[in-house]
Every structure is written in structure tokens, then in C-alpha cells.
Amino acid sequence: MDLICMGLNHEAAPVQVREHFAVEADEQGVRAREIIALSTIAESVVISTCNRMEVYVAAEQADRGIEYLTAYLAKNRDQERMNYLYTKSGEDVKRHLFKLVSGLDSMVLGETEIFGQVKQAYKQALEAGATKGVLNKLFQKSFAVGKRVRTHTRIQMGQTSVGNVAVDLAEKIFGKLKGSEVMVIGAGETSRLVAKSMMSRGASGLTVTNRTMSKAEDLAAELDGTAVPFDQWENVLSRVDIIVSSTGSSEPVLKAAQIQAVRRKRKYRPLFIIDIAVPRDIEAAVSEIDEVYLYDIDKLQHLAEEARESREHQVRLCEKIIEQEL
Amino acid sequence: MDRWILFTAVLLAAAAALHGARYLSRGKRSRWTVMWMLGSFACQFIVLGLRSELRGSCPLGDIGEMFIFASWALTMCYLAVGSVFRLSLLGVFTAPLVCFLLSMALVPGMLESNPLSANHIDGWRESHAAFSVLAYGALGLAAVSAVMFLVLDQQLKEGDFAKGLFRNLPPVNELGLVVRRLLWLGLFLLTLGVISGLVMKASGDSQSRHLFAAAGQWVAYLLLLFISAWRGLPLKRFAIATVILFFCSLLIFALL
Numbered sequence: 001m002d003l004i005c006m007g008l009n010h011e012a013a014p015v016q017v018r019e020h021f022a023v024e025a026d027e028q029g030v031r032a033r034e035i036i037a038l039s040t041i042a043e044s045v046v047i048s049t050c051n052r053m054e055v056y057v058a059a060e061q062a063d064r065g066i067e068y069l070t071a072y073l074a075k076n077r078d079q080e081r082m083n084y085l086y087t088k089s090g091e092d093v094k095r096h097l098f099k100l101v102s103g104l105d106s107m108v109l110g111e112t113e114i115f116g117q118v119k120q121a122y123k124q125a126l127e128a129g130a131t132k133g134v135l136n137k138l139f140q141k142s143f144a145v146g147k148r149v150r151t152h153t154r155i156q157m158g159q160t161s162v163g164n165v166a167v168d169l170a171e172k173i174f175g176k177l178k179g180s181e182v183m184v185i186g187a188g189e190t191s192r193l194v195a196k197s198m199m200s201r202g203a204s205g206l207t208v209t210n211r212t213m214s215k216a217e218d219l220a221a222e223l224d225g226t227a228v229p230f231d232q233w234e235n236v237l238s239r240v241d242i243i244v245s246s247t248g249s250s251e252p253v254l255k256a257a258q259i260q261a262v263r264r265k266r267k268y269r270p271l272f273i274i275d276i277a278v279p280r281d282i283e284a285a286v287s288e289i290d291e292v293y294l295y296d297i298d299k300l301q302h303l304a305e306e307a308r309e310s311r312e313h314q315v316r317l318c319e320k321i322i323e324q325e326l
Numbered sequence: 327m328d329r330w331i332l333f334t335a336v337l338l339a340a341a342a343a344l345h346g347a348r349y350l351s352r353g354k355r356s357r358w359t360v361m362w363m364l365g366s367f368a369c370q371f372i373v374l375g376l377r378s379e380l381r382g383s384c385p386l387g388d389i390g391e392m393f394i395f396a397s398w399a400l401t402m403c404y405l406a407v408g409s410v411f412r413l414s415l416l417g418v419f420t421a422p423l424v425c426f427l428l429s430m431a432l433v434p435g436m437l438e439s440n441p442l443s444a445n446h447i448d449g450w451r452e453s454h455a456a457f458s459v460l461a462y463g464a465l466g467l468a469a470v471s472a473v474m475f476l477v478l479d480q481q482l483k484e485g486d487f488a489k490g491l492f493r494n495l496p497p498v499n500e501l502g503l504v505v506r507r508l509l510w511l512g513l514f515l516l517t518l519g520v521i522s523g524l525v526m527k528a529s530g531d532s533q534s535r536h537l538f539a540a541a542g543q544w545v546a547y548l549l550l551l552f553i554s555a556w557r558g559l560p561l562k563r564f565a566i567a568t569v570i571l572f573f574c575s576l577l578i579f580a581l582l
Contacts (some may be wrong), residue, residue: 157493172482175497267558270498290560293482303487 001042001134002062003093006069006085007054010107013084020081021073023048029124031055036130038068043135045125047100049117051107056097058134062089091326094138098322101146103155110155110311115146145325152321155314158307162190163197165303166274166295170198170242173272173293178202183240185209185233185254186247187219190276190297194244199223207240209233211247238262241269246276253277256285259292274300328376332394332432335369338362339401339425346418350491359417363401366424370398382443386455390430390437395456397427399463400470407467407508415494419470450526458519458540462575464512465547468505469572472565475501479562502561505568506554513547520544539578546571 008018023031028046035044035055043058055073059065066087074082088096096105101118103110122139125131131139150156159165167177174180180203184195187210199206206225209232210216216227228236237258247253259271273294275282280296287294342362349356373394377385385391404420431437478495481487495501523537550567553559559567 169482171497172478172492172495173498175500264557268560269558270561287483290562295485299485 001058001060002065003090003134003138004057004059004062004065004069005054005088005093005096006057006066006073007047007052008084008086009052009054009105012086017081017084018051018053020077021048021053022050023053025120026124028121029128029130032125032130033128035069035072038072040064040068043132044130045122045135045139047118047121049114052105054100056093056135056138058132094142094326095322097138097142098145098325099319101142102149102318102322103146104315104318104322108161109308110157110314112150112156115143115150119143141325145322148325149318149321153314153317155311155318157314158310159304161193162297162300162304163193165300165307166194166244167197167201169293169295170272171201173270174241176202177204179204180241181205181207181239182225182242182244183207183209183233183236184219184225185243185245185281186211186277187215188246188276191244191246192219192222194274194276195219195223195225198242198244199225203242207233207236209236234258238265241272243271243273244276245274245281247281249277249281250279252283253281254286255283256289259286259289263289263291276300328373329432329437331369331376332373332428332437335366335373335397336425336428336432338366338369339421339428342366342417343421343425346415346421350415350418350494354494359421360405363404363417363421363424366421366428367398367401367405370394370401370428374398377437377441380443381441384452384456386452386459387441388436388438390433392455392459393427393431393436395459396462396466397424397431399460400424400427400466401463403463403467403508403511404470407504415474415496416467416470419474420467423466423470448526450522454519454522454526456519457515457522461512461515461519464508464515465572465575468508468512469569471501471505471508472568475505475561475565476569479565498561502564505565506551509547509551509568513544513551516540516544516547536578543571543575543578546574 008021023046028048031046032044035041035057040060041057045056047054055069057065057069099105101115103114106114159168170177177198182195182198182203184191187208195206206223207228208216208220208225209228209230211230213229220227245253268291271292273282273292275296282294286292342359346356346359374385377391381387386395401424404416474495478498481492520540523540554564
């Protein structure tokens, strides 16, 4: 049996082309089953995520397998789109799959989501009866390699986006975010992303305030929070655990005296503040208060950059492990 | 014989501290820390058993034995709490304190070479000593957790996130909760110890002095927990107070 992989990813094709090849998440097994009906192709797995669509097949003859698979994929698609597809065969298929499950082929280097996505795609193909000995062995091996890479390297260490860095820091302070209250001052894009990350990790309440009330209401509605008028946000200060601030104000919005005034009411609970604004919204003296942990956008970006560099340094080590496993 | 086993217990605790710290510097946690500590705990248990045989009573007859007993209680609390709270890192912080306490017991003159066998056993006295030393275990571990909090707090404040230690430390709130729970446990045991001490027959001024000091220690811990629960206290101040109170409590040994 010869191994073949045909597909496209975020590096090979723009989103307009990728979306044209995309397969719905619960349709991957059905497509895999369709592909094994083609002549010379015995086994198949279809993987489709937002960044890639790939078909892995085991064929009796590689050249004929590529020919039939190309014809299958070309149905209802013009040649221009077909030109974006790449084709791999033999050892290159194994190498590519091992890199894929290890997160080395992802847009965010080392991300872990792809491992679950490949597992899901394989499971669907298996249940649809589209895999047998060759692909079963290959995919099982790839999962073992993916685990080995993540255990023996630091490829997934640190967070590479500002939003996730902020969430990690919040978890270092509060543990699980369940039960934590978030307040967003200024409804900018970065604060929206940070607040969204916090809510997705379990934060239980969100208050949004903005000089333009309608913007606060829009963001609150999007993230299932509550909007408060800009002149009333201080009333909320005593109950929040996390503050994300990003107003366009040239003067500090939150001063040390305001926090000092509510410390007793807060029972001195830890307060995590992210200041995304330039010029900064939070007075520097705020960080001198014992239970306050204050970070500005530079610090968060620096941490994200450090994690990206660290992951890039780990790639060679990951590739070495993959070569050993081939 | 007992000194050699005690020496082995010191070495095992030192190994736990060094091995754990080495792993931590690489950003990893060693599963062996708990094994070294388990070994040290077993050795401490054997020493206490041998001393108990010699004395024919609870092995709390001299300062050396009290250091060993306190260290044994501290290690026991770590083995119980460390696994419950998933605080495997606690061992790396506990091991140096265990090492220190056991080394103090090894200082010449601390352990009587030929302790006299007890003619008469006062149950209240034995209870007082045992509960008090067990309380030291819980309060000592609270102090260790407080130190862990102070380290994490410093790193969070300075934005020093690159070290392996930072990645492995439990969250701020979890550490605060552990310190608080251990203090309550320590206070409960100390209460039993002080009550037993008040009931036991007084046998001189030194006894009264140390009971007075123990009662003072009890009031101080109660006050700390009461203030923290009633009006709140920044975790940093709470942690510093926990560490200071524990080291002040060790001075009671000097009054024995």
C-alpha cells in the first residue's frame, strides 16, 4: 500500500480557497467513505479545520491513487483552485502527519487544538469503515508521536496571544476563573478579545462601561454581560476581580485612591488589572497596593513574543523526535 | 543507633530539597520529592519509636525529641495536605525546614544519650506535648505555604514569569486557602494542647512560663484568623504574619 496526502492549508492557500474545500465537521467520515469507493484507494481519512483540508489515503498504486483523488477533488471546482493543492507521498505523508499532530504545521506554532481535531477526523473515518490496517497504524502512531513531542519539548509552553497571556495570569491569581467578575472599561477591540477569553474560561460576570453607552451595550450584549454608564462604574469596583481598561483618555481613569477607598469593602481580595490603553489608564501607584496585580499592554505583548520565540527554538527538537519515529 | 537513623532522615530530607530544587530550576516537578520525604518520614518514625522504647513514654522528654516530633508532624502534614491539594511543590519548600529541625536535634546535647525511663506517666502531660507538637506540624506547614505565596506574589508583582518556579507554583487564591485551613487545623490542635496543659499538674515555674507562652501563641493565631475572617487582610500581610508567628512560636522551646 502506498500512502498519499492531498490537501491545502493556511500557508498554501488563502481563506477564499480554503473555504471552498472545507468539509463540515460531522461530514468528514462520510467523505472518507466516499473516497474509498474510488478505484485503487483502500483507506481514507479526511481532515478539515479552519486552516486546512487534507485527505490521507492508502492506495494500491500511488500514481493511480493520486489521479483518482485529484479527479474526485476537482468535481465542481475550477483548475485555478486546484492549483493550490499539494500532494505528498510515502515517508513525506508520515512526516507531515506527525508534524501536524504535534502542532508544527499550525498557524499558531505548537497549538494543541489540532491534536483533538485530527483525532476526531480519524474517529469519524474509523466509524464510517474507511480505515483499515495501514491508516489505523499510521494515525495511532501519529498520536503517540504527538504526545511524545509535547511531553519531551516545550513546544506548547507559554501563550502566544495577548488575550491568552492575560487569562493565564488571571488563572495564576484566581485559580479557576469560575466565579470571577470582569469589568471592561472602554469597549475597544483588544479589551473585547481579552474579555472574551476570560468569559470563555469560565468568568461568571461581565460589566462593560464606555463613554459612548451604545458601544458598552453592544459589547455587553455580545458577551452576555451588563453595561453601566461611564459615570457609575466606580460603584462596581468593590465586587470585580479583573479589570480590563482601554479608554482613549489622556488622564488616568483609575487612581490608587479609588481602589484604596474600596479595599475594606472588597475584604482585600486580589485584584488583577490589565491596562491596554496608551497613554495608560491606570495610575502607576495602583501597583503598590498589596493585593493589586497590574500589567500594561507592553508586558503582555512581551510575554506573548517570548512564548513565540521559545516555541520557534523548540521546533528543531520536535523535528528530531519526529525523524526518530519515522 | 537512633542518631544514625536520624542522620539518614536528615540526608533524605536534604535530598528531597536539592533534587526538587534542581528539577524546579528546569521548570519541572519531580515525583521523587515525595518519595524522599516518605523515606525521611519513615526514619523519623523509627527514631521516635526507639526513643519511646527507651523512655517508656511519649518521646518528648528533651528538646531534641521535640524537634524530631515537630519535624515528624510537619512531614506528616505535608504528606497528607500536599496530595490533597495537589501541591507537590510544597515538598521542595518543606524539606529544608524538616532538614533544619532534624539537624537541630543532632546538635550535641539536644538528645539525651541515656534517657531515664519514666516511673509515672501523666496522661495530660503527654497529651499536652503530643497535641502541641502536632500543632507545630500544621502551623509549620502553614508557614511554608505562606513563604510559597510570598515568592509567587513577588514574581507576579515584578513580572518575573520566566522561572520554572513560577510555572509550578499553585495560584495565589489556592495558596491563601491552604494557609488559612492549615492555620485553623493548627489552632484546633493547639487548643487541645493548651487545654491539656492547663489540666496537667504544674511542676514548677518553667512549666507555668511555657504554658503562659503557649496561651499567648494561641491568642495570637486566633487573632490573626479572626481579623482575616472578620474584616479581611491582604494576603501578603496575612502570609508575613503567619511566618513571623511560627518562628516566634519556636522560641517556646527555649522556655522548656
